[in-house]
Amino acid sequence: MRNIKLTIEYDGTVYHGWQSQINAKTVQDIVADAVSKLTREKSSITGASRTDTGVHAFGQVCNFFTETTIPADKFAFALNTLLPEDITVKKSEEVAPDFHSRFSTKGKKYRYLFYNSTFPSALLRHRAYHIFYPLDVDAMNRAAAYFIGTHDFTSFSSTGGSVKTAVRTITQACVERDNELITFTVMGNGFLYNMVRIIAGTLVEVGQGKMDPDTVPDMITALDRRKAGRTAPAHGLYLVEVYYDDSFTTQGV
DSSP states (O other): OEEEEEEEEEOOTTSSOSSOOTTSOOHHHHHHHHHHHHHTSOOOOEESOOOOTTOEEEEEEEEEEEOOOOOTTHHHHHHHTTSOTTEEEEEEEEEOTTOOTTTTOOEEEEEEEEEESSSOOSSSTTTSEEEOSOOOHHHHHHHHHTTOEEEEOGGGOOBTBOOSOOEEEEEEEEEEEETTEEEEEEEESOOOTTHHHHHHHHHHHHHHTSSOGGGHHHHHHHTOGGGSOOOOOGGGEEEEEEESSGGGGTOOO
16 A cells, blocks of 8 residues: 655635535545545545634645555646646655654644735635734734743633643744735644634734733733634635644744
């Protein structure tokens, strides 16, 4: 059996997230169906991140086992003829038998997009969170810096996740403006359920002046979800890259 790794980009607008669900359209099911059609085998697809409904990805990673002799790099070309236009395989490669797209991860990079303008964008309505009031990016960036390091992120996690510990290490966090687009980028060794979206929502309240950026450390140590800001909507969130070595600790954002 060969172990094939896929790097996938998708627009999550019409999908109920990555993970397979009963009576729901998911990215995992669509990809698994395409792989089964191509290989003529019943395929089990494992994904690196269980992105939620409406969340997008530039670099989701998944893997599957197959007995076919199709060259590893040709899977991308073949699968893209079977997938809808909002899902694209960007790369396919053969990996070691013990590679697991989820359990082998060392870190992930996420990006959250805000569209900061008086009027909404027709083109970005499903791809960026529209904020019509002015945002102080310098204050947001100062707040974001407090998340760097190893912390218990209980205050920035929604109920519903199943993890043994809420301690995570964030290696990079920054906020940048490019005209109307404001981008929050964060990298770390792992993320809790809705963690990036809650941080993003907190940064919005900082940018609006409702929260002082220097109160973020108190939010973290409180271990109380009620102390942090609101949860930003899913459609502004992107899984950018999944790391399988420690390069994420040294890369800039």
